Structure formats: structure tokens, C-alpha cells
Amino acid sequence: MTDILMPALSPTMEEGTLSKWHIKAGDTVSAGDVIAEIETDKATMEVEAVDEGEVLEILVAEGSEGVKVNTPIARLSGDDAAPAPKKADADKDEPKAEQADSPEKEAATTEGEGAAPVTPKVALKDPEIPSDARLVKTTIRDALRDAMAEEMRRDDRVFLIGEEVAQYQGAYKVSRELLQEFGDKRVVDTPITEHGFAGLGVGAAMAGLKPIVEFMTWNFGMQAIDHIINSAAKTLYMSGGQIRAPIVFRGPNGAASRVGAQHSQDYSAWYAQVPGLKVIAPYDAADAKGLLKAAIRDPNPVVFLEHEMMYGLEFDVPEVEDWVLPIGKAKVRREGTDVTITAHSRMVGFALAAAEKLAEEGIEAEVIDLRTLRPLDHETIVESVKKTNRLVSAEEGWGPMGVGAEVVARVIEHAFDYLDAPPLRVHQEDVPLPYAANLEALSLPGVDKIIKAVKAVTA
């Protein structure tokens, strides 16, 4: 015998009206036959038989209202080959309570950085630079190019795809000479089709390749954000660990010069919120190279935010075999005792310049280059604030819900008692970036705004 139960027709349905029976005792039904109609407050729906057999008895009469889900409504004869499924609530009681105070969950909460697997347990360290290593003045543009070229030589699964990356040599010349060395199979010019080629890249990564997807600017990457988040970041989890997406999305980010609001935006906070992604925003050429190489090798999807205004700037890059830096490690760029300034990307330069000016007035600022935004190295920040007792965060993006908001929250969670003043955030004004030169300058954060904030917290 098999009982036919009152079905739920939506995730929220608890009861309904059994408005009509299409069968009666003595009828024979097969799987797929419509046997009844059920009415909820939203709709009337047909119920089909799943089992076959003779109808022995109708248990709930036509027209009955308020029939609870999972109440037996009819009885079928049958050979019981298919055991009637148990009710859902029967085995749902215990795990709930257990979950609430599971040690894992508790650990995760107190960790702050919830994503336990990415919070590095081994201390991350930059590689030692041998004393005899030559330091070579290199533009960020070339450092990025060198990183890609080295990784493409090392691993033939790595390829670069994007608009104007091949024949044009890159809209910002970051892929200069890569086509010549690697050919058009591995340096692929695309149509103007960000959503499409980002999705194609993720698919290729799922199939085991290691794509570097270049967006001409991250502003255009917004067309592809669904694939970055829904397809790349979430699939490992949704597949129970089966499907990886080892892919790097890279390109210029942040405010450019006089190009207006649609071409000037900092996406740091957008991507740094997403579990499954790693997010890197380097400042100098050595970090750009070492972190891009690390990003390409990483088995996870990485968002790599370069700065549009910095490609041509030169910095020292150590001439060592295989310069790879750890993802998830901030760098103390300047030591100081009076205030901690956190920054990433182009703002690091402004923070350092501000620190020099402040030093002239006797304020010694410690400048921390975040380098990686996810996972965020809050240990380095917290250690610094425990020493300086004051915090200013600086970022180019908008303030609300931003990187600075997160930095401040972490410091409050982990070093509240050490703070001698409320932390301050320096960021872009809360407006789309204007075109007019004077308004643009007013909108963007820079050295002066950092100095002002530092003076406010140290006053």
C-alpha cells in the first residue's frame, strides 16, 4: 500500500484546499495521471500520480479546506517496490540545534575574516632579495607584461584574451610583444564583447586552461560581472569542490584623468566582498609583477586591479629568477609611531607623500600597503594600530560600504581598546566623478585630504 500525501506546491505552502478528485476508489492509476486539483491562496494546480496501482480509498474528501501538507489524502495498492519517502520533518530536527553551537561556526565568527581557508595560517613572507641582485627600473606596464610572458613560458595552459591585446599590443601597451612571442593562439584579440569573452574565459578555465582575461578598463568589466561572480567565484562551492575556475581578470581600475564618470571608478570594494574571489590591487612595479605571477598560478579566480594612471611610472624591480609574491600579505611601506595609514594601489603613493610632509611637522605615520584586498591581511593592520593607536584609511573609491569601512571595522573588532581616536576614512566624494578639471580635483582624494585626516585623528 502507498499513501498519496498532500503535496506542497511551492517552497512556502503549508496547507491548501483539495478542490477536486479526478479518481475514485477502484480506479487504476499510472504514474503521470492527473489525480486531483489543489488550490492554494495563489493558484490551482493539478496533482499527478507518481505511483501506479489501484485506488483503495479516498481519505480526504473533495472540497476539504486547510489540508496540511503531507497529510495522507488517498491510499493506493502497490507492490511497495518504491518505499514511500519519509516525511521531511522527521529527520530535520536534530542537525539544526547542533549547527548553532558547532565549534567550526564559532571559530569562523571570531576569526573575523570568515573565509577560514584563505586566512593563511602559515606566516606569509615576501621572498628575500639576494644582496647582489640588481634592481632594474621598470614601468608598471612592463612589469605586468614580464609577469605574463614568464608565466606563459612556464605553463602552456596560460593564455591572454581581450580587446586589442594582440595586434594592437594592448590598449595601454601592457601586452606589448606578447603576440610576437606566443602567437595568436595564446594572445587572442576579441570582438568588443566583454560579457561574452569573460564567460568564454571562465568556461575555458573550468575545462582546465588558465586564462588571463584583460578588460580594457574595469568599467567595461561591469558588463561581465555576472560571469566574474556567478560563474567564476561561486562554482567551486556550488560543485562541492569539483569545478575550478583558475582565471585572472585584469585591467586598469580607478579614476583616470578627465574621462568622466563612466570611465572612472574604483571597483575594489565591489569585488572584495565576494567569497570565492581573490582581489589584488598592487602599488609599485615589483608588486605588480610578483603578485600577477602569483595570481596566474593561483587555482582560484583572481580580480587584479591595476591603476590607469600608473602604467608609465617606474619603480625598482629585483632581477631575480621567478619573482613571486604571496597573495594575502600587506606590506609596511613606511614605519611610524603616531598613526597608521592604510592604502592600496595609487593611494599608497599619496599616503607616502603625506607621511613625508607630516614628518616635517613631527608626526610619524606608518603606511601600510594592503596589496591584497581579499583575503585582507588584517593582522598587519591590527598590529600597527596597537602600536600607533590611530587609524586613517585611504582609498580612491566611494566611502560608504568601502574598503576603508572594512578596515575600520576590523580594527574596531580586534583593537578597539588600543584606539585613542575615532578612525577616519579618506575616499572619493560621494558623487559620480565629474569631468570639469576643478570639480574632478575636488572629488578625488589625495595628499592634502590624507594630511587633514591624520591631523584630525592625532589632534
Add this chain to the structure above:
Amino acid sequence: MAKAAAQKPTTAKGKPPAKIPNTPQATKDELLEYYRQMVLIRRFEERAGQLYGMGLIGGFCHLYIGQEAVAVGVQASVKQGHDKIITGYRDHGHMLAAGMDPNEVMAELTGRIGGSSKGKGGSMHMFDVPTGFYGGHGIVGAQVALGTGLAFAGKYRGDDSVSFVYFGDGAANQGQVYESFNMAQLWKLPAIYIIENNQYAMGTSIERSSSTTDLSQRGASFGIPGEQIDGMDVLAVRDAVKRAVERARSGEGPYILEVKTYRYRGHSMSDPAKYRAKEEVDEVKKTRDPIEHVKKLLADAKATEDEIKAIDAEIKAIVAEAVQFAQESPEPDPSELYTDVYVEA
């Protein structure tokens, strides 16, 4: 192939296309196997619907009942483990046809550790690398760009694999589909685009959503040939896919198959299907049911009643076992909450 492509569509809206002139053939054993796979999908889905009704399956649940001939007809050309398959949210049928373990699929539906994604994916997010099944994607149309990427990887490696990319008449209006078509043809990628036209994008009929309803011609402006197939006829699907696959394996690029099919159930479990007449559904069930069609072919091929009954019994047992497994498998341990967010480098 070129000829088929040049053919003008012969169908008016909603009607199945005329049969391909040379009647497809299949041996009795082949037919029995198709019957077996199609019945597996149908019985599995009926049972999934029941478990949903009992609250054992949560969220959204999109059943494949009525469309069985498509996945089974396509699968006949898949080199398992070599080719790649990707689809949208109505994916249970594709997974079973691809050869995934019904126990794992059902246990994923019930959100248990024995599910193919350890219970973390659910109905729309299942994957299985050994059978070449790359999901299960919940964003309508996303699988088309992803599937084009799977094809790109095949071409990059030069391994002659083909990517089977399923999507529906609804997804056919997403922009990224056309971005993908363009790149696929530009680079001659081995992608077979299978548009399962079940005539309704959720509640919106194709006539109300599409300025042109012959979806097989949606690749025309990119130079991708296409044809319409009767998706209720497993042999018609099988043979059309076979031709498209031969073409793709030999480097001629993508192909579009618009497969005219019909879903018997609502878009999801909570869909009362007010947008179509009950008579329309009944008519299809009565006159075009894909499983009844195979039964007729089996009768012509002199299959016995006993042979068919043996398959029915086998499937009943498989599905019963899946149901049992899906209930007995425990929920994921709380420690699974933070696993699989990142691959440890």
C-alpha cells in the same frame, strides 16, 4: 550539412517541422536503450516532483518531463569523458542522460552530503567531470558563453572534443548568446548549440517574446547554420546531432539545432501554468509523447512486452533506490560550510 542549413524553415509557429526525408533507423537494442534512458528521466522527475511536494526538496525545481527525447537523442553522439556538456537550470534530464548517478542527483536535490555537490549546489548546480557534465547554471544564458569557452578549450588543446551547449527559447533572447555565437563562428569553435524550444520562457510564449520565432536561424547573421528538429522524436534528434557533431569535429565550427519540444509540467513546481490551455498540454501528451513514440518504434522493431516490462522494473528499482539514498544520506556536516570556497594553493 550545408544543404540542411540552406533549407528554409518549413514550420509555422508551434508545429513540429516536417520529418527529414530519409527516415532515421535504429536497431531494437538502440531503441531499448533510448527507451530505458527516457523512462529513467521521466520516473526520476515524477519522483522528484513528489519529494518536492513533501518538502524534501527545497527552493526551485524545474522538471524535464516531456523533453526526454532531446537529452537522450543528443547523448547518443557524446563521447563520454571527452566531450563536454553544459546546460541551464532544467538540468536533471541532461545529467541522467550524461550518465550521472541517479543517487547523487536525487541526494543533491534533497540537499544531502551524498549529493553530487555535497548538497551545496541544489537542483540547478550539479557537475560531474568524469561524464563531462559542466553544470547546471542558474543564470539564464550564462551557460552559452561558458559552453563556448569549453569549446574554446577543446580547440586550444586540439583534442577534437565537442561542447554540447543546451539552452531554451527563453535564453535565446539573451545578449551573451549572440556574443558567443559571434566568437564561436569567428574562431570555428566546436560548439553544438541545442536550443530546446519548449515554447514557453517561464510563462511567456515564444510568440510573445521573440520577434522571429525560427530560432534555428538565430545564427544566420554570424554565418552559423542551423536547422529545426522534432524534439519529440529521439531518432530525429539523434541523427541531426550526429551530423552536427561530425561537422564540428572536423573543424567546421558551430551549429545550431532548434529542437521543438514541450514541457508537460510548469516552469517550476510552483507554476500553475495559467498561460496555456490544459487542452494544449493534453493534446501533446496524447499525440506527441516522446516515450510513446519510442514504444511504437519498439513495437515495429518487434520488441516484446516482456523486454519493455523488464526495463520498467529496472528503472523503478533505480529510482526507488535513489529516493531512499536521497533521504538516508545525511545533511552536510556543519564543517562543510567553509569548505570549497577556495582551492588551497
